Amino acid sequence: MIRGQVLLRTVGIEAIPIFNVENACASAATAFHLGWQAVATGMQDVVLCVGAEKLTHTDPSVGLDAIGTAVDVEARAELAAELGTEPGSTKRSFFMDIYAALTRAYMVRSGATPEHFAEVVVKNQHNGELNPRAQYGAELTVDAVLAAREIVSPLTLLMCSPISDGAAAVVLASSRARRRLNARPGPRVRGVGRRLRQPARRRRPDGRLDRPAAALAYEAAGIGPGRARLRGAPRRNGTGRADGLRAGCIRVARRGPGADPFGRDEARWTVAGETRAAGCSPRVIRSERRASPSSARRPGSSAARPAPGRSTVRASP
Amino acid sequence: MRNVYVIGAGMTRFEKSGRTLKELVAEAVTQALADASAGPADVHAAYVGNAVAVC
Numbered sequence: 001m002i003r004g005q006v007l008l009r010t011v012g013i014e015a016i017p018i019f020n021v022e023n024a025c026a027s028a029a030t031a032f033h034l035g036w037q038a039v040a041t042g043m044q045d046v047v048l049c050v051g052a053e054k055l056t057h058t059d060p061s062v063g064l065d066a067i068g069t070a071v072d073v074e075a076r077a078e079l080a081a082e083l084g085t086e087p088g089s090t091k092r093s094f095f096m097d098i099y100a101a102l103t104r105a106y107m108v109r110s111g112a113t114p115e116h117f118a119e120v121v122v123k124n125q126h127n128g129e130l131n132p133r134a135q136y137g138a139e140l141t142v143d144a145v146l147a148a149r150e151i152v153s154p155l156t157l158l159m160c161s162p163i164s165d166g167a168a169a170v171v172l173a174s175s176r177a178r179r180r181l182n183a184r185p186g187p188r189v190r191g192v193g194r195r196l197r198q199p200a201r202r203r204r205p206d207g208r209l210d211r212p213a214a215a216l217a218y219e220a221a222g223i224g225p226g227r228a229r230l231r232g233a234p235r236r237n238g239t240g241r242a243d244g245l246r247a248g249c250i251r252v253a254r255r256g257p258g259a260d261p262f263g264r265d266e267a268r269w270t271v272a273g274e275t276r277a278a279g280c281s282p283r284v285i286r287s288e289r290r291a292s293p294s295s296a297r298r299p300g301s302s303a304a305r306p307a308p309g310r311s312t313v314r315a316s317p
Numbered sequence: 318m319r320n321v322y323v324i325g326a327g328m329t330r331f332e333k334s335g336r337t338l339k340e341l342v343a344e345a346v347t348q349a350l351a352d353a354s355a356g357p358a359d360v361h362a363a364y365v366g367n368a369v370a371v372c
Contacts, residue, residue: 004365007342011350012357019364027366035364040318046355048363050346054338054370066369135331166331167341169349171360173324183324183354 004050013048024070027051028168033192035172040189045177052167063163068094085152092151096160100152107154114154118145121158135164191221325353338370 004018023030028051035049055063071079076094085097106112122140129137140158148156173183327348329341342365350356 003338003367003370004363007339007365008346008363010339010343011346013346013360013363016360017362019362021364021366022368023366024368027368029366031364031366035362036321038362039321042319044361046359046361048346048349048360049366050342050363051366052338052342052345052370053367054336054341056333056335063369070368133328133330163333164331165334165336165341166329167338167345168328169326169342169345170323171325171349171353171355172321173353175320175322177359178322178324181324181354181359183322184352186323186325186353189321189323 007050007052008048032170032172035170036189036192039172039174042174046171046173046181048169048171050167050169054165055163056165060163064091064093070095071098092160096151096155099160100155103154114146115142117154117159118142118156121145133166135162135166325349325351325355327352338367 002018002020004020005014008014008018019031019034021027021031021034028049031049031051035047038044038047055066057063068076071094080094080097083097083101085094103117107114119142122142122145125136125138125140128134129139131137145156145158148158150156151160171183172189173181178185325348327345327350329336329344334341350360353359
């Protein structure tokens with residue numbers, strides 16, 4: 001109940017306001033959001049934002065069960081019945097049943113194939129290799145991802161988040177406090193946006209909410225998506241499905257007038273390597289689409305290389 | 318709104334380490350404070366995100 005207080009006492013941080021933030025997968029991002037808000041509004045000068053998780057246990061079902069509670073627990077049995085599964089499975093997190101159902105629906109709607117999701121995993125593993133602290137980072141192939149053990153069709157083991165222990169922390173400060181501490185000039189937070197997801201049953205068929213959240217962040221940063229570049233996730237995260245879809249939603253990858261309403265663009269961007277950590281600029285995506293609207297380039301092609309000198313939504317010195 | 322800067326960052330390895338949550342947080346926070354040229358007493362408020370922590 002007072003995890004933050006207990007955890008931070010070990011490093012000598014106490015007798016200050018300590019806020020415990022629990023918001024499922026977004027817990028650490030929410031801690032960051034609140035810390036940013038406190039400094040931006042002038043309430044605080046220096047804050048610490050932490051994200052920490054420990055999921056390993058001698059009994060593996062303990063961790064899986066814990067993840068499976070990130071739903072309306074009173075409706076869990078009903079939701080499980082709809083999905084044709086049981087919430088208390090010891091083999092997988094209940095969430096993989098939910099994600100697999102969403103993935104199957106997305107495939108029907110968009111024409112995306114399991115190969116597309118495997119491409120996302122290959123790309124994320126590549127990104128992971130750039131971070132020496134990431135859980136995974138070896139180069140993978142689409143075939144290896146598809147051949148891995150099936151968790152719930154069409155998701156294989158390598159498409160699902162691993163059980164993991166780890167922590168990350170940032171110190172945020174006002175410019176006055178930064179000068180006082182003589183800290184190195186770190187990146188400036190340009191903007192933060194956040195939107196709550198609708199409950200599953202009331203969600204729009206395409207499930208998209210990143211777009212309004214991104215709009216909020218761009219507004220706070222005072223820039224538009226044309227000046228933003230996507231930075232890759234340091235570790236494998238969620239399921240492959242979410243990834244290319246998200247690039248389209250946050251408008252880093254622009255959906256032009258001829259954009260496919262069913263998400264086929266997102267699948268093609270992923271295959272073309274445009275959502276890799278090295279990324280590419282929206283301009284590259286647009287010009288490639290004009291030049292060759294139906295072709296899907298392989299990762300590493302010249303069109304998938306980053307354009308130099310683009311600004312990023314996350315940081316400016 | 319005032320400008321906000323990230324003046325320090327720290328991160329543990331992500332793995333099935335079996336380490337305790339206290340150990341993980343201590344490592345990340347110690348790194349972040351050192352990176353920021355700050356000490357525990359310089360922090361005015363803290364926000365700690367955690368969802369399930371199987372301790």
